[in-house]
Amino acid sequence: QVQLQESGPGLVKPSETLSLTCTVSGGSISNYYWNWIRQPPGKGLEWIGYIYYSGSTNYNPSLKSRVTISVDMSKNQFSLNLSSVTAADTAVYYCAVGVTSSWFDPWGQGTLVTVSS
Amino acid sequence: DIVMTQSPDSLAVSLGERATINCKSSQSVLYSSNNRNYLAWYQQKVGQPPKLLINWASTRESGVPDRFSGSGSGTDFTLTISSLQAEDVAVYYCQQYYSTPLTFGGGTKVEIK
Numbered sequence: 001q002v003q004l005q006e007s008g009p010g011l012v013k014p015s016e017t018l019s020l021t022c023t024v025s026g027g028s029i030s031n032y033y034w035n036w037i038r039q040p041p042g043k044g045l046e047w048i049g050y051i052y053y054s055g056s057t058n059y060n061p062s063l064k065s066r067v068t069i070s071v072d073m074s075k076n077q078f079s080l081n082l083s084s085v086t087a088a089d090t091a092v093y094y095c096a097v098g099v100t101s102s103w104f105d106p107w108g109q110g111t112l113v114t115v116s117s
Numbered sequence: 118d119i120v121m122t123q124s125p126d127s128l129a130v131s132l133g134e135r136a137t138i139n140c141k142s143s144q145s146v147l148y149s150s151n152n153r154n155y156l157a158w159y160q161q162k163v164g165q166p167p168k169l170l171i172n173w174a175s176t177r178e179s180g181v182p183d184r185f186s187g188s189g190s191g192t193d194f195t196l197t198i199s200s201l202q203a204e205d206v207a208v209y210y211c212q213q214y215y216s217t218p219l220t221f222g223g224g225t226k227v228e229i230k
Contacts, residue, residue, distance in 0.1 A: 045167065045210060047219040060218040061118075094166055102214045103157035105178070107166035 002027040004095045004108035012089075012115050018082040022095030022108060029053055029071060033098035034078040036069060038091040039110070046091075050098060051078055058101065085115045119143050119213050123222035129230040136198040138225045140211035145191045148215065155215035158187055158196045161224075162207045170209075171196070203229065 008020035022034070036048040049059035051069040059067045063082070071078040082089060092112050096104035120143040130136045146155045154174035159167035169178050171187040174194055184199045198205055206229060211222040 044223045045212075045221040047221070058217050062218070096166075101217060101219065102155075103169055103172045103212065104159075104167070105169040107168075110166050 002097055002106060004097065004106065006093060006095050006108045006111040008111060008113070010112060010114060012085055012113060013117050014086055014115055015084055018080070018085050018089060018093075018113055018115070020080045020093055020095075020111065020113070021077050022079070024076045024078070029073055029076045029078065033100060033102075034069075034071065035096045035098050035104055036080045037094045037096055037104065037107075038089075039094070040088075040091045041112075048080065048082075048093075050101070087115050089113070090115045118218055119146065119216060119220055121211055121213055121220050121222035123209075123211060123225050125225060126223070127226040127228065129228045130198075130201045131230045132203065133200050134230075136201050136205070136227055138196040138209050138211075138227070140189075140194040140196070140222050142192045142194075142213055142215075146213045146215035147191050154190055154194070155213055156187075156189075156194055157212045157214065158185075159210045159212065160205075160207045161210065167210060198227070201227070201229070 003025045005023045012018045030053045033050045035050040051057045066083045068081040092110040094110045096107040122141045124139045156174040158171040161167040170181050175187040186197050188195050208224045208226050210224050
């Protein structure tokens, strides 16, 4: 069973770049779609985007100008960069697996990122 | 974008009673070539990530109790908990995967009355 774990800074300053990594264990990052999803405190879920192991990506248009998702197959990891952050980007960030452009299962435990000076 | 609208925002149900959650999509998520509805349901307990319950609108994931069932087609869907248990207290989300951007409903909070 694939397991995912997010890691990265819990505090980012406004206008800077949020960078997170998701480490995949219990399986290979080859195949499947590797997603980032976020959830502002007390609010609902927003899909950020995914990367296929081959490197092709699909981003939510609402964030596309600021998002980059990349994959490092040698480390079995994929990463999220979100630039020019504001307080509105404060959220729990989850990584999750998709069989295709589909449902998400499983999910990582999530990591809270706060944007504040 | 396909907008997913859930109702109600919250509901309180007595233990052992039925809970019904509705999800409506702004356009059909039924793919005519395979007659499948591209809709999933998740359960999120406090402090935990969402857990997949159902995909293809009505297919329960392995290990999900059979008191959870999904129904509907096209634009209108329902998640039913036939006999609410204490461990079912959670927020439930629907999600469409018919097209990108992949989108979620706003969530329905289920509590014990």
